[in-house]
Amino acid sequence: xxxxxxxxxxxxxxYTERAENLARILHVAQRLAALPSxxxxxxxxxxxxxxxxxxxxxxxxxxxxxxTRENVIRYIVDSPVNPxxxxxxxETARSNARAVRTAITSEMWEILNxxxxxxxxxxxxxxxxxxxxxxLQRVQQMSLRFDGAAYRTMLRSDQYxxxxxxxxxxxxxxxxxxxxVKYHVLLPxxxxxxxxxxxxxxxxxxxxxxxxxxxxxxxRENVKPxxxxxxxxxxxxxxxxxxxxxxxxxxxxxxxxxxxxxxGPAQHIARSTTARLQNANMDQIFQSGLHExxxxxxxxxxxxxxxxxxxxxS
Amino acid sequence: xxASPAAAFFDEMNVPDGGVRAGYEAIAEWLKQAPRELxxxxxxxxxHFFRRIGITFNVYGDNQGTERLIxxxxxxxxxxxxxxxxxxxxxxxRVKGLNxxxxxxxxxxxxVAAGIVPEELILQNPAFQPEMTGFTPPGGIHVHIAxxxxxxxxxxxxxxxEDNARTPSGVSYMLENRxxxxxxxxxxxxxxxxxxxDNYPDALLETLRSVAPRxxxxxxxxxxxxxxxxxxxxxxxxxxxxxxxxxxxEGRDLFVRDNIxxxxxxxxxRRVDVIYRRIDDDFIDxxxxxxGSMLGVPGLMSAYKAGNVTISNAIGTGVGDDKAIYxxxxxxxxxxxxxxxxxxxxPTHRCREPxxxxxxxxxxxxxxxxxxxxxxxxxxxxxxxxxxxERDAFATKLKAHPDxxxxxPTLALSTVPCFVDSGLAPRHxxxxxxxxxxxxxxxxxxxxxxxxxxxxxxxxxxxSQGGGTKDTWVVEI
Numbered sequence: 001x002x003x004x005x006x007x008x009x010x011x012x013x014x015y016t017e018r019a020e021n022l023a024r025i026l027h028v029a030q031r032l033a034a035l036p037s038x039x040x041x042x043x044x045x046x047x048x049x050x051x052x053x054x055x056x057x058x059x060x061x062x063x064x065x066x067x068t069r070e071n072v073i074r075y076i077v078d079s080p081v082n083p084x085x086x087x088x089x090x091e092t093a094r095s096n097a098r099a100v101r102t103a104i105t106s107e108m109w110e111i112l113n114x115x116x117x118x119x120x121x122x123x124x125x126x127x128x129x130x131x132x133x134x135x136l137q138r139v140q141q142m143s144l145r146f147d148g149a150a151y152r153t154m155l156r157s158d159q160y161x162x163x164x165x166x167x168x169x170x171x172x173x174x175x176x177x178x179x180x181v182k183y184h185v186l187l188p189x190x191x192x193x194x195x196x197x198x199x200x201x202x203x204x205x206x207x208x209x210x211x212x213x214x215x216x217x218x219x220r221e222n223v224k225p226x227x228x229x230x231x232x233x234x235x236x237x238x239x240x241x242x243x244x245x246x247x248x249x250x251x252x253x254x255x256x257x258x259x260x261x262x263x264g265p266a267q268h269i270a271r272s273t274t275a276r277l278q279n280a281n282m283d284q285i286f287q288s289g290l291h292e293x294x295x296x297x298x299x300x301x302x303x304x305x306x307x308x309x310x311x312x313x314s
Numbered sequence: 315x316x317a318s319p320a321a322a323f324f325d326e327m328n329v330p331d332g333g334v335r336a337g338y339e340a341i342a343e344w345l346k347q348a349p350r351e352l353x354x355x356x357x358x359x360x361x362h363f364f365r366r367i368g369i370t371f372n373v374y375g376d377n378q379g380t381e382r383l384i385x386x387x388x389x390x391x392x393x394x395x396x397x398x399x400x401x402x403x404x405x406x407x408r409v410k411g412l413n414x415x416x417x418x419x420x421x422x423x424x425x426v427a428a429g430i431v432p433e434e435l436i437l438q439n440p441a442f443q444p445e446m447t448g449f450t451p452p453g454g455i456h457v458h459i460a461x462x463x464x465x466x467x468x469x470x471x472x473x474x475x476e477d478n479a480r481t482p483s484g485v486s487y488m489l490e491n492r493x494x495x496x497x498x499x500x501x502x503x504x505x506x507x508x509x510x511x512d513n514y515p516d517a518l519l520e521t522l523r524s525v526a527p528r529x530x531x532x533x534x535x536x537x538x539x540x541x542x543x544x545x546x547x548x549x550x551x552x553x554x555x556x557x558x559x560x561x562x563x564e565g566r567d568l569f570v571r572d573n574i575x576x577x578x579x580x581x582x583x584r585r586v587d588v589i590y591r592r593i594d595d596d597f598i599d600x601x602x603x604x605x606g607s608m609l610g611v612p613g614l615m616s617a618y619k620a621g622n623v624t625i626s627n628a629i630g631t632g633v634g635d636d637k638a639i640y641x642x643x644x645x646x647x648x649x650x651x652x653x654x655x656x657x658x659x660x661p662t663h664r665c666r667e668p669x670x671x672x673x674x675x676x677x678x679x680x681x682x683x684x685x686x687x688x689x690x691x692x693x694x695x696x697x698x699x700x701x702x703x704e705r706d707a708f709a710t711k712l713k714a715h716p717d718x719x720x721x722x723p724t725l726a727l728s729t730v731p732c733f734v735d736s737g738l739a740p741r742h743x744x745x746x747x748x749x750x751x752x753x754x755x756x757x758x759x760x761x762x763x764x765x766x767x768x769x770x771x772x773x774x775x776x777x778s779q780g781g782g783t784k785d786t787w788v789v790e791i
Contacts, residue, residue, distance in 0.1 A: 002567050003578045066334050099370070099543045101552035102562050106367070157582055260581045312580040 006162040007313035012096035013105075013150075013166030016112070019089035021174040022076055023136040025052050028208040030133070033069060035200060046072040051181045055084060063129045073132065078124040086139055087124075090116055095309060104163075105153040108146060115142040119205030158259060161252040162312070168252075169305050172245035173298060178208060180294040202228050209240045229290065230282045242297065246274040249304070256312070266307040273300050324468045324728045325740050326391065337392040337789045340505050345389065345731075345738065353388065353733050356498045360386050363494050369486065369549050385782035386491065387732045388498060391743060391764040395509070398760055398788045401472060401747070404657030406756045407647060409460045409749045412479055414650035416456040416634040422444045430645050439639075440687060441480075441593060441632025445602060447621055453525040453753035456628035459518070459590075460749045461485075461763075464657070466728040473660045473725065474643070475744060479635035480627060481592050484763040485748050486550035489514060489557075491785040509788040511758035514748070515543070515557035517759060521752035522558075522588045525624050530587035536560045537577060539591040539598075541567070541609045551592050565593075566726070570613030573620040588624045589614075595629050637720045638664065638686045661723060665716040674721040675712065678705045681721040683712065696773060699725050727773055730784065732766060742767045744775050745786065760788035 029049040029247055046067035050059050053076055063071045064082060075116050078087040094116040115138070122135060147167065154160040182205050202223045206212040211231065214224075218237060233242045250270050257263040284292050327338045334342040343354075364383050393401070418425050419436045426433040436442055461482030463475040492511055496503055519536065526534035540551040542564050555562035567577050568586065576583035591598060597607040602615035617623050633639070639646075641662040647655045663670040663681075674681060678697050685693040695708045712719055729740035747762035764784040765775035775781040 001580050002561050002563060003580055004564065004567050005561070006580045053488040095543065098548075098552075101368075101549075109368065110366055114366065117365065161582070256580075 006101050008096045008100040009163045010166035012093045013163045014170040015089040015093040017167050017170040019086050022086045023139040024208045027136050028204050037150050052178050103159045106151050107149040111145045161256050164252045168245040168248045176294050176298045183290045243277040250274050264311045266311050269304045326730045335392045351513050360494050384777045387784045390787045391730045391784045392787045395790045400716035405749050411647035412634050415646045419633050431642050439633050446630040451628045452527045452624045456631050461746045463746050465744045474657050477635040479631045483547045486553045487783050488763045491621045495785040509791040511761040514759045517757040519558040521750040524752035524754040526587045536588040537563045539589050565609045565611050568611040570617050587727045590626050598730030632787045663721040665719040671716045683721045695703045761786045
């Protein structure tokens with residue numbers, strides 16, 4: 001297929017996935033910020049939302065006085081100066097989709113186009129709490145439907161594989177960032193078991209990736225920090241865990257390599273990162289530093305993104 | 315002049331005495347018993363459908379209105395199978411004549427030698443491409459896709475209003491209008507035998523493959539070349555590429571090495587055999603034509619002339635479809651095919667001829683004057699609808715550059731009922747059927763794009779001037 005098309009597909013999936021993750025981050029921040037401080041702790045949820053959304057520096061330039069509910073929501077949802085706002089993600093995804101109409105199915109296009117049309121009808125200035133919550137839900141639904149439409153309607157060929165690569169590179173990146181921002185909450189030393197304060201922080205991490213219920217099914221235990229980290233990094237049963245993302249990435253890269261009859265750096269990087277995740281255990285990770293582990297992972301993931309671009313998309 | 319009463323025009327559905335014409339019975343019956351709210355709902359549903367699939371066009375020079383919907387009217391326009399058959403024979407003949415003329419224009423110019431068409435109309439035509447002189451495209455065909463605009467004035471007479479032999483657009487509306495109508499009016503499709511149009515993309519692909527260069531493999535690679543998502547017809551480009559199952563490429567996706575055209579793919583370069591281009595001649599190759607073009611492919615023209623790729627339509631086909639040549643079409647058909655033209659031309663005054671110019675200047679108030687190289691309804695004067703000042707200003711232009719204009723009588727275009735704010739009312743229509751011309755024959759799917767002038771009394775059907783569209787049904791009776 002055309003390199004430009006593959007590039008568009010890859011990025012439109014990344015932007016759709018990113019929009020969903022941003023919506024989830026805001027959704028959870030709203031929840032946490034609504035708790036009495038005895039439960040949620042004194043930490044500024046809005047600071048951490050900005051950090052997770054990977055736009056802290058740019059944000060500080062505009063709002064040097066720090067993060068508040070209003071300015072964070074504004075910035076992440078529809079700020080014209082934020083190229084990765086939810087609005088910008090949906091705009092970009094939709095215009096990429098428009099440019100590759102032939103490479104996606106009509107269902108996928110209609111979902112994005114509908115989401116975009118709906119978003120255009122919203123006045124974000126002075127948006128009410130309930131309208132905002134509804135919007136964030138719609139964004140998550142749009143991404144879920146888009147994902148489902150891709151899964152159920154796309155031909156299993158390189159178009160599908162590149163679409164998938166975008167989804168999982170972005171998902172892995174977002175998950176690692178989310179964990180990195182919260183890593184101090186997960187550090188085991190500080191943990192007074194069953195303490196109300198951290199409990200809500202830990203469960204908020206799970207909630208922001210829609211994994212709270214499944215956590216209980218897998219561990220049949222109270223929410224514990226090392227188990228949360230284990231679940232979201234190393235457990236292949238959890239579809240958003242780093243290892244899950246990499247098993248998928250490996251699989252799609254292998255299919256591409258097989259179809260094209262050759263491998264390249266992208267396949268090698270994906271394989272070595274997967275192997276590292278498969279051989280890791282949580283004790284080691286905590287000993288050598290969760291933060292360091294995550295920072296390294298994010299770098300490796302970026303390297304894989306670069307290799308995919310170099311090898312196929314340009 | 316005020317608009318003439320609708321009764322003065324031929325209405326394709328209603329007969330003056332109160333009955334309806336053949337083919338329209340079921341539709342008239344349905345409209346009669348449908349409550350107004352139902353029609354309003356169906357109209358809204360149609361709009362919703364078009365917005366959802368994203369079939370939009372961009373209006374140039376309008377910053378507000380990027381991505382607008384073309385208004386769609388839910389009352390279908392009907393042609394009987396017999397009328398259609400007659401029309402098709404005329405269209406096929408017309409496109410054959412057009413192709414013969416263009417080939418001759420870049421060849422021996424026998425028609426000039428025979429004293430029929432003045433040579434300067436060919437050589438001084440801005441669409442004439444000297445690069446093409448002496449070059450025969452694969453299959454000897456220049457125009458593979460033609461859109462012939464026809465209008466109807468009475469039960470038996472269709473006039474050709476304009477030939478479009480460059481990159482005619484609008485066919486996606488023919489296809490999507492049908493799609494919408496099948497959802498909106500399933501009851502009518504149940505009772506009428508409407509000829510299908512949805513095989514058009516297959517017919518187009520067959521046509522394009524049939525004219526692949528000889529050096530191409532048995533399974534030639536066809537691509538559609540678009541200027542990109544900001545072009546007004548981008549929806550159509552991607553729609554057609556999708557339905558044909560071919561890549562939609564932009565200039566930057568293609569490159570030329572050793573006179574072979576390749577596209578950049580995820581698997582490395584892949585050879586391209588046929589380019590269905592929706593880019594104008596001047597932008598297609600910055601080396602051969604407009605050096606400022608960012609849309610084209612450097613070296614494409616040289617690959618084309620080396621016979622390694624087919625460009626469809628060929629470069630320079632505009633020499634055959636401007637309004638100056640138009641007036642010679644009846645003679646052109648007779649000259650090359652030895653047949654009487656089956657479809658009439660609108661009687662046309664060539665302002666370049668002094669006697670015609672005098673006549674036109676004296677009758678400006680009743681004529682339509684068009685720029686020879688204009689399109690889209692821009693730069694024309696509709697005499698009866700213009701003010702005296704407008705006519706005077708136009709007369710000055712006309713006297714200064716008579717060669718640039720032709721004039722025609724104001725036609726009594728047929729009307730078809732439309733569902734407008736005031737209810738059902740007649741509006742003027744034209745028809746653009748699409749004629750495909752391959753090395754293996756001529757194809758024409760039964761239907762076309764019916765454009766309708768939605769403003770009461772208006773004769774201008776162009777979407778850029780407030781026109782809308784209708785589905786066109788060819789019906790067995």
